[in-house]
Amino acid sequence: MTAPDPNDGPGGAPSAGPGAPPPALVRSPLSDGEWHRLHPLTPLLRGGLFLLVVIGIVVANLRDRLIAIFFPWSGEDGVDVDMQGDPVDFVIDNNLYLVALLIVVGVLAVLVGGFYLSWRFHTFRITDDDVEVRSGILFRTQRRAPLDRVQGVNLTRPMIARLLGMAKLEVIGAGADGNVRLEYLSTENSEAVRADILRLASGQRLAEESARREAAGSRVAALGQTVSRGLTGLVEGEEAPVAEPESVVDIPVARLILSHVVSTTTVMLILGVVAVAVGAARGTPWLLFAIVPGLIGVGAYWVRSIIRSLRYSIAPTPDGVRITFGLLTTITETVPPGRIHAVEITQPVLWRPFGWWAIRINRLSGRNAADTSADQFTTALPVGTAADVERVLRLLQPGVPADEWGMIVAQGMVGPGRRPAPVGEDDAEATDAAADGFRTSPRRAWPLRPLSWRRNGFRVTPDLLLLRRGFIWRRLAIVPLARLQSIGIDQGPLDRALRVAGLRAHIVSGPVYASLGAIDRDDAVAAFDDIAHAAVAAAGDDRSHRWAEYLEAPVDPESGS
Structure with a gap:
């Protein structure tokens, strides 16, 4: 998954590139300052929706042909299946099977090739100063999120991505449209990368450097710390998932649903249903056309807000407040200290x-x-x-x-x-x-x-x-x-x-x-x-923008996020 880099050492061995994060502060192999690619299944999630739309358009245009193939008796029951102008008939009548097959294969090859190139040219790296993303095939784009301006890191797990063990990472920047998205990574890597980004943004590396300068550490002590970190990594694993902290608030499902029932949105729905019933009884169709669309929209928002609030939890972590919510699409948001303005x-x-x-x-x-x-x-x-x-x-x-x-x-x-x-x-x-x-x-x-x-x-x-x-x-x-x-x-x-x-x-x-x-x-x-x-x-x-820089003792990064 790693893109070639000109800074590789002799024999292809990777060397520590400029601006590489301190090894003591990162756990994920993706946080080494080198360029990496996203998960190999990323094109399936990012381009799968487009393929479904194309298939839907084809099926909609060939519905009469499909009805005649799968329900041949429908014409005998008085259902007139008009296939005039059907492209399938045109291919059959002109004996263009090979041409049609080549066209289909060519279109699929172009789509698959485009998705592959899009994935191959989409790379990212995490340095000790920022998170960078490069993308684009013909028109190249490079975005950079400075770590000292990170407002938080969101971890989103859509339903399909959760089934595939993948997640979307979003680094929240300070400016408008300044976020950097890494979609998608494996769930284990995304948790570790999230913790690495927040740890680097916290100023902990500055605190540890200051502590090392003040301490009279010997080479033997440094060697012992290195061996200890290596043994810890062997026991925990390189991509061990971060444990979900226990929520300080437990919201019963009954209370959550009742809070949406007892709300102004419910009052609006009731008034809308009454208006529709009155309009239907008095025979005023204009009232139905004016209210029903809005009623459907309010009802969809009402249901979506309930589903989105399920599985809510909020807990403290060394990197900030961790908020998780969502039933189908699970979103984990980590808000560092000092990033809340009101x-x-x-x-x-x-x-x-x-x-x-x-x-x-x-x-x-x-x-x-x-x-x-x-x-x-x-x-x-x-x-x-x-x-x-x-x-x-x-x-x-x-x-x-x-x-x-x-x-x-x-x-x-x-x-x-x-x-x-x-x-x-x-x-x-x-x-x-x-x-x-x-x-x-x-x-x-x-x-x-x-x-x-x-x-x-x-x-x-x-x-x-x-x-x-x-x-x-x-x-x-x-x-x-x-x-x-x-x-x-x-x-x-x-x-x-x-x-x-x-x-x-x-x-x-x-x-x-x-x-x-x-x-x-x-x-x-x-x-x-x-x-x-x-x-x-x-x-x-205020020192909250560097919340780990002023700790009395540095936090051990191997102990969790």
Whole structure:
């Protein structure tokens, strides 16, 4: 599977090419800095769909001929099989069997040859600085993903690929349409390569080099470490699969299905079915043509979202948070520390009696705006209890002090309790602020937030900006200050009349909307300065982009991912 390389040593023996990763940090033979090819069955998965489409077109055009061959009695039963203009008849009438056979063989040879050349010219390599992919037969393309800009690594196993023991690896870059895809690799190799990429991107090699410089290691000690790694490799095997870590959250299937049943999508489906029934009863076909297509689309999305959420798990690993989901197509996503730009905890009004919540995140996906699959990588918890939410939040934001989680879960998610009887607006607001911990909207903002003005508020900690809003749909946005791009204040004519303003945190695009309106004007101005200074301090202290570089002791790469 290895492409020839001019850097090979004498006798064809491969030599360590420039930029080869340190052998102590990689486990897969595909992570040696040399060019490699993908799995030999890759053309079957990438071109198999095209062949199925071609076969479908041929069968559709020859359906009458096929009916006459396999059901010869159909013409006697009054079914008129019209084969006029059938290309098969043309071949038979003109005795062109050999020509037709040569054409079919030629077309198949061109297709198979094209798939083979596409596989042969599609190579990749993993160096100590980046992941590179070269592809194309006539028009060559080369893409490179720097390791210090890796936002995560996704492992996708479509149903057919799982049956063949293959998986698709996608290295998430920082720019739009900046992902690098390796499709396909064997499942064992893809797991090992994923761990190698994340380990190289973590800065662990810098930490180990620093440790080696400080330690007075002898040649005997170095030889002993080499022998130890060799024995470990013999015992574990070169392509031993990475063990699946245990999930910190267990979602029962019944809860998952019921959470989709008790949702606004189900309400839309019910209303659509009622509208279709009314239209059919009153004989208004235009209503059916207008609603039925949309009803089918909503129903398909409803079923697809349930299937996609099955087999969900989330667990910590040394390389970040590992999220797995999907029944037919299994997707494993590893999000390194510091790559999450915002977290939002939501609770629809229909979930409130059950005490269920969902978590979504904003992160750089590396996909273009037309890629609809990007939405499936924004759900960190499809449905869970308050205890499940706290466990997931501790994984997504590991740097938050332990004493802050009680406030975030109790006050940030649920919100303040019953407001005491007002003895004056200022006194009531001071009492609420002391009991709540959030700076909430003043009573005069009631016209702008008639239901949620008591809950609408924000809080700034040394690490996070918390934005709480919504009464019918409860939402809590959590923005790490180290990931904050900027902060803004807006004020419209009605806001100026009521002496309130809006506060918005500028972050990367995604489902999390980090904005809050109807905040006291003085509080918003004070928060503007506080958040700006706190963000600068948090960014200066942040080291999450090199999450293994500052460990007290290097992590042994042979112990797992």
